Amino acid sequence: MQTAPIDFAAFNALSDRDAQARISAARERLGSRAVILCHHYQRADVYAHADLTGDSLKLSRLASQSDAEFIVFCGVHFMAEVADILSRPEQISILPDLAAGCSMADMANRAKVERCWRELSTVFDPDATITPVTYINSSADLKAFCGEHGGIVCTSSNAPKILDWSFARREKVLFFPDQHLGRWSGYKMGIPLERMVLWNPDLPLGGLTPEEIREAKIILWHGYCSVHQMFNPGQIKRFREKHPDGKVISHPECSFEVCAQSDAVGSTETIIRVVKESPPGTRWLVGTELNLVERLAEEVKAESKIVQFMADMVCMCSTMQRIDPQHLAWTLENLAAGNVVNPIKVPEHEAKLAKIALERMLDAS
Numbered sequence: 001m002q003t004a005p006i007d008f009a010a011f012n013a014l015s016d017r018d019a020q021a022r023i024s025a026a027r028e029r030l031g032s033r034a035v036i037l038c039h040h041y042q043r044a045d046v047y048a049h050a051d052l053t054g055d056s057l058k059l060s061r062l063a064s065q066s067d068a069e070f071i072v073f074c075g076v077h078f079m080a081e082v083a084d085i086l087s088r089p090e091q092i093s094i095l096p097d098l099a100a101g102c103s104m105a106d107m108a109n110r111a112k113v114e115r116c117w118r119e120l121s122t123v124f125d126p127d128a129t130i131t132p133v134t135y136i137n138s139s140a141d142l143k144a145f146c147g148e149h150g151g152i153v154c155t156s157s158n159a160p161k162i163l164d165w166s167f168a169r170r171e172k173v174l175f176f177p178d179q180h181l182g183r184w185s186g187y188k189m190g191i192p193l194e195r196m197v198l199w200n201p202d203l204p205l206g207g208l209t210p211e212e213i214r215e216a217k218i219i220l221w222h223g224y225c226s227v228h229q230m231f232n233p234g235q236i237k238r239f240r241e242k243h244p245d246g247k248v249i250s251h252p253e254c255s256f257e258v259c260a261q262s263d264a265v266g267s268t269e270t271i272i273r274v275v276k277e278s279p280p281g282t283r284w285l286v287g288t289e290l291n292l293v294e295r296l297a298e299e300v301k302a303e304s305k306i307v308q309f310m311a312d313m314v315c316m317c318s319t320m321q322r323i324d325p326q327h328l329a330w331t332l333e334n335l336a337a338g339n340v341v342n343p344i345k346v347p348e349h350e351a352k353l354a355k356i357a358l359e360r361m362l363d364a365s
């Protein structure tokens with residue numbers, strides 16, 4: 001039975017405890033009609049309600065395999081877009097708070113990437129020379145751009161494989177929006193740092209000379225994650241001085257220097273797996289978002305493993321954090337009452353092209 005949508009104002013003032021109870025009650029009413037997907041950075045009071053968790057690659061696979069009518073995505077906007085693109089047309093992807101964006105994804109947009117493509121065409125024919133690779137942390141229209149121009153999507157867990165796929169087709173790669181993932185992945189496949197140049201989208205020809213562009217193997221977009229840029233080599237140095245037997249693991253969105261000084265680098269799912277599989281008693285310094293690190297520390301503490309956060313200050317994904325129990329309760333109660341709130345619907349033409357780039361990625365990884 002459909003009623004008028006319940007306004008969020010009625011939920012804003014709910015205590016966390018009441019919100020939790022209402023989430024559980026609404027979930028019971030919805031049963032298998034709704035599935036809750038949570039990214040590893042999600043806050044604990046929301047993560048507790050997850051049916052499925054994962055990194056971006058795992059979550060995009062799970063979204064494409066789910067049978068639920070409603071995919072409630074507790075992550076950020078681009079993740080809910082991917083769920084919409086990869087799910088069946090009758091399924092609905094929902095983001096409990098539309099303000100949950102990704103600041104890195106916002107650092108590239110279609111107009112700027114198209115301008116870059118036009119400017120590159122003054123140096124060579126981009127469609128014959130360079131594969132556009134977008135990190136999954138990007139808007140659907142950039143994935144569509146890649147679908148349209150022989151390009152592909154990558155995530156933090158498959159970027160080296162995707163670069164192999166790309167170089168098998170064209171001699172260069174344009175990698176956006178995260179310079180750090182692009183640089184680290186290129187370096188791991190043996191590309192010298194001087195052959196990876198930085199494209200500043202606010203300068204003519206990216207601030208590069210035609211010669212620098214001709215010499216480059218990878219053109220890296222000037223984008224970064226504001227959370228991961230808080231980690232630095234000094235933090236690793238101090239940890240190693242204090243704990244010479246300790247291990248360091250980082251996310252590839254960290255700077256090149258942080259990745260180079262870590263014992264391991266990997267996606268959120270990889271970080272969790274590597275720490276869980278390490279011998280009892282291992283001490284870890286972890287360079288990724290705080291919610292993940294705190295949860296992991298709790299989960300492995302019974303095996304006497306110590307997990308420490310890399311930065312000295314709090315750094316959370318403040319946008320993902322906006323999905324709080326109040327928004328989840330509001331979303332689920334509306335769904336149970338027959339009202340779909342905050343659906344994420346990518347325009348059909350864009351979704352079709354973006355799906356080409358996403359499916360290339362899923363096939364290649």
Ligand code: 13P
Pocket residue numbers: 040054055056057137155156157225251253266267268269
């Ligand atoms: P993962 O794919 O490793 O989960 O990373 C997503 C992300 O946004 C990291 O900041």
Ligand code: SF4
Pocket residue numbers: 041076101102103104105137225226227228253289317318319320
């Ligand atoms: Fe985006 Fe950074 Fe948040 Fe990941 S941690 S979703 S890259 S802002």
